[in-house]
Amino acid sequence: MISKVYFTFKLSKLTLLFLVILLCSCHLIEENNITKPRAILVLLAHPDDETWVSGTLAKLAANGFKVIPVYATSGDRGTDHSGKNLSGDALAKVREAEAVAACEVLGLEAPIFLRFADGSLALQSQRLVKEIQAMVEEIRPVAVLSFGPGGVTGNRDHIAVSTLVSQYFPMQAVYFAVSDTQAENLTASALKFGLDYRVAAPIPDQEVRVRVQLDDFAAVRALAMAKHVTQFPPVMINAFADYIESAVVEELVIPEVTQVSSEFVELLKR
Numbered sequence: 001m002i003s004k005v006y007f008t009f010k011l012s013k014l015t016l017l018f019l020v021i022l023l024c025s026c027h028l029i030e031e032n033n034i035t036k037p038r039a040i041l042v043l044l045a046h047p048d049d050e051t052w053v054s055g056t057l058a059k060l061a062a063n064g065f066k067v068i069p070v071y072a073t074s075g076d077r078g079t080d081h082s083g084k085n086l087s088g089d090a091l092a093k094v095r096e097a098e099a100v101a102a103c104e105v106l107g108l109e110a111p112i113f114l115r116f117a118d119g120s121l122a123l124q125s126q127r128l129v130k131e132i133q134a135m136v137e138e139i140r141p142v143a144v145l146s147f148g149p150g151g152v153t154g155n156r157d158h159i160a161v162s163t164l165v166s167q168y169f170p171m172q173a174v175y176f177a178v179s180d181t182q183a184e185n186l187t188a189s190a191l192k193f194g195l196d197y198r199v200a201a202p203i204p205d206q207e208v209r210v211r212v213q214l215d216d217f218a219a220v221r222a223l224a225m226a227k228h229v230t231q232f233p234p235v236m237i238n239a240f241a242d243y244i245e246s247a248v249v250e251e252l253v254i255p256e257v258t259q260v261s262s263e264f265v266e267l268l269k270r
Helices: 002-035 049-062 088-106 121-139 156-168 180-192 215-226 234-246 262-269
Strands: 038-044 065-073 112-116 143-147 173-177 210-213 249-253
Touching: 038 049, 038 121, 038 156, 049 065, 049 088, 049 143, 049 173, 049 210, 049 215, 049 249, 049 262, 065 088, 065 121, 065 156, 088 112, 088 215, 112 121, 121 156, 143 156, 156 173, 180 234, 210 262, 215 234
Parallel strands: 038 065, 038 143, 065 112, 143 173
Antiparallel strands: 173 249, 210 249
């Protein structure tokens, strides 16, 4: 009888200890889920494309998000404005280094370079989709950020990336774009410096769903752009700096089907 009582008592103590350990484990798991950085995957076509949304990316990173830029190509078919006449693989190597430097300025994660052929992403979409799907499954981002319709500049690689995101990741898709009004402001700033620059594919103002407030990020936006020496001569950087003095917002399109938290949206607005 005594041994039976002792065994029951001992079993109860072990059960209690197990429950305590289980509760502590659940608490630690919950705590880790709260403190673990939330990931944002940013799918871009070329090094320097982050310039269009650099303030938003910096703001997300500054507020605890793990912002991961992914460049589908390394821009080997681009033009070198540095005066060194770089082209092909040599240009691509330098452009990757410039992107790394720009991302460091913005506080982003080290960029991922997929090194697909520049200028023909639409012909490589299935391979590209597989690469991105593997990343999404591993990283489980809260959003996949990419170009809006028209790819801002009308560039075919921009459009290919945007199309890929809308077809395969619609629930997580968030798009950056430039409204008609912002496009006019950018042209006005460019004209001050003798540049006739016009955004090729702006969107109507009413299609913008979120205007990201960036009052505190003007300096890093200009500094990050200046890291792309091969792509932006000083006159373009000066024009952009003038533009962002008045354009203290960047613009996002978030479709109704996209499932991002209200916390995410409210953070970007404030």
